[in-house]
Amino acid sequence: MKKEDVNYSLYLVTDSTPAILGDKNICHVVEAAVKGGVTCVQYRDKTSDTAVLVDIARQLHEITKRHNVPLLINDRIDVALAVGCEGVHIGQDDMELSLARKLLGPDAIIGVTVSSVDQALEACNNGADYLGIGTVYATPTKTNAKSIIGTAGVREILEAITAGGHDAQTVCIGGVNGSNLERVMFQSSSPLRNLNGVAIVSALMAAPDPEGEARRLLSLVRAAPLFRQDGEDRAGQKLVEAHDIIALVPAVIKAVHDATPLSHNMTNLVVQNFAANVALAVGASPIMANYGEEAPDLARLGGALVINMGTVTEQGLENYLKALRAYNQAGRPVIFDPVGAGATSIRRAAVKTIMANGYLDVIKGNEGEIKTVFGQNNVQQRGVDSSCTLDTSQKAELVRKLATREKNIVIMTGKTDIVSDGERVFRIDNGHEYLGMVTGTGCVLGTTVSAMMAIAPTDKLAAVIAGILHLEIAAEVAAVRADVQGPGTFVPAFIDELLRIRKATADRDLSWLQRAK
Numbered sequence: 001m002k003k004e005d006v007n008y009s010l011y012l013v014t015d016s017t018p019a020i021l022g023d024k025n026i027c028h029v030v031e032a033a034v035k036g037g038v039t040c041v042q043y044r045d046k047t048s049d050t051a052v053l054v055d056i057a058r059q060l061h062e063i064t065k066r067h068n069v070p071l072l073i074n075d076r077i078d079v080a081l082a083v084g085c086e087g088v089h090i091g092q093d094d095m096e097l098s099l100a101r102k103l104l105g106p107d108a109i110i111g112v113t114v115s116s117v118d119q120a121l122e123a124c125n126n127g128a129d130y131l132g133i134g135t136v137y138a139t140p141t142k143t144n145a146k147s148i149i150g151t152a153g154v155r156e157i158l159e160a161i162t163a164g165g166h167d168a169q170t171v172c173i174g175g176v177n178g179s180n181l182e183r184v185m186f187q188s189s190s191p192l193r194n195l196n197g198v199a200i201v202s203a204l205m206a207a208p209d210p211e212g213e214a215r216r217l218l219s220l221v222r223a224a225p226l227f228r229q230d231g232e233d234r235a236g237q238k239l240v241e242a243h244d245i246i247a248l249v250p251a252v253i254k255a256v257h258d259a260t261p262l263s264h265n266m267t268n269l270v271v272q273n274f275a276a277n278v279a280l281a282v283g284a285s286p287i288m289a290n291y292g293e294e295a296p297d298l299a300r301l302g303g304a305l306v307i308n309m310g311t312v313t314e315q316g317l318e319n320y321l322k323a324l325r326a327y328n329q330a331g332r333p334v335i336f337d338p339v340g341a342g343a344t345s346i347r348r349a350a351v352k353t354i355m356a357n358g359y360l361d362v363i364k365g366n367e368g369e370i371k372t373v374f375g376q377n378n379v380q381q382r383g384v385d386s387s388c389t390l391d392t393s394q395k396a397e398l399v400r401k402l403a404t405r406e407k408n409i410v411i412m413t414g415k416t417d418i419v420s421d422g423e424r425v426f427r428i429d430n431g432h433e434y435l436g437m438v439t440g441t442g443c444v445l446g447t448t449v450s451a452m453m454a455i456a457p458t459d460k461l462a463a464v465i466a467g468i469l470h471l472e473i474a475a476e477v478a479a480v481r482a483d484v485q486g487p488g489t490f491v492p493a494f495i496d497e498l499l500r501i502r503k504a505t506a507d508r509d510l511s512w513l514q515r516a517k
């Protein structure tokens with residue numbers, strides 16, 4: 001087999017430990033997985049004696065040869081030489097790549113584990129045939145993983161090797177399984193390069209039916225939505241005018257009115273009641289459920305989840321992760337409100353953990369929060385209040401970049417709100433200063449947006465904009481009512497106006513929308 005012809009789509013890394021292999025025979029598992037569609041096999045055994053390694057590697061090589069799939073040996077150049085298989089995989093603590101190349105020759109496949117741009121560029125410069133990029137997600141299979149880099153870290157590496165003109169193949173590794181594979185492939189890709197495949201240990205080695213599971217995983221790799229290439233449709237989208245997207249707003253609000261979607265809020269102690277009332281006013285059915293074990297049931301009800309970390313705790317964080325997983329698995333939208341993200345080291349860590357554990361369809365925050373989410377960790381927020389240092393065009397650039405990186409929608413709230421799906425960027429100048437004088441108005445925007453996202457809108461950006469306009473125009477109208485004298489009397493009037501706007505829209509009275517700016 002020529003190494004140029006190797007297919008890295010579904011790369012199986014073996015594990016012989018009882019926790020993963022159980023009492024199964026490794027050769028049987030590998031053979032089944034290869035029959036199911038595994039395209040490349042790495043024999044990885046960190047503990048067995050050399051004689052055992054050589055013996056099993058020989059048996060595995062017989063199997064892989066029969067199916068025309070390459071066999072690589074983890075770390076042990078000597079074992080690879082002894083059995084004459086196609087190559088090796090070396091980690092950062094293993095033998096140097098140049099030395100391995102000298103021992104194995106130019107035709108051997110040599111892959112390298114990398115977790116940073118520097119490591120990746122070095123491996124490419126030294127002639128690595130492929131990179132195993134990780135650790136994507138924390139995984140019990142490798143408890144000594146040094147750096148969890150998430151899909152954003154994978155993408156950064158892909159971008160750097162592309163910019164460097166390197167043509168090494170790429171797979172990512174760590175915590176990849178059937179429930180997240182498509183999303184991992186999608187979020188990891190950059191506009192210029194997609195991953196060639198995924199490397200998987202436990203999802204195959206511990207599967208009750210490795211053949212069936214390999215077949216399923218391979219079909220997911222093939223089905224993974226690739227990053228939309230630059231092209232005509234992108235150029236077309238840039239021409240979208242504000243009034244074109246505003247024209248989509250009434251249908252969103254009407255759809256929420258008709259469907260009464262579930263808005264599942266895992267939100268902070270301060271806003272539970274306010275958020276539930278706002279959900280009702282905009283036409284959603286709220287449930288304020290902070291216990292993660294309930295999420296799998298709730299995720300089946302066709303709603304959306306809000307994770308608002310305003311009063312995060314250790315236990316709370318675990319609950320968020322359970323719910324995030326459940327909603328991702330059910331394919332239902334998740335809105336993330338990283339309240340006070342930059343305020344404490346605990347919150348900064350919580351943001352990282354949440355982002356590494358699932359897909360967030362919408363991220364909503366003020367300037368400081370969005371900066372922290374983007375990774376500008378020098379942002380020191382005072383409490384959960386917003387502070388402004390960027391001008392509007394800088395904000396727009398940051399929001400667009402974050403949305404591009406996360407392949408989602410990002411909202412930065414403020415006097416001017418900025419929202420982007422990574423391609424289109426809009427500013428919204430509605431709202432009223434009273435919104436900044438009562439607590440939780442930002443949080444209830446998350447709840448409102450969850451209702452708009454729950455109805456499976458055809459244009460998600462338009463749905464998010466519908467949520468923002470619904471809320472901010474209601475605030476404007478309420479604030480100038482004769483019975484409103486300040487922030488205290490504003491709140492009930494605001495809830496009334498939310499309901500009034502929804503009902504008017506359902507009755508096709510769109511006069512309120514003329515205030516959109």
Ligand code: 3NM
Nearest residue numbers: 134135139141142174175201202
């Ligand atoms: N190497 P699973 S993570 C063997 O980051 C290995 O280099 C990793 O196991 C790295 O697919 C890992 O069960 C284990 O999560 C991946």
Ligand code: MG
Nearest residue numbers: 075090091094
């Ligand atoms: Mg290693």
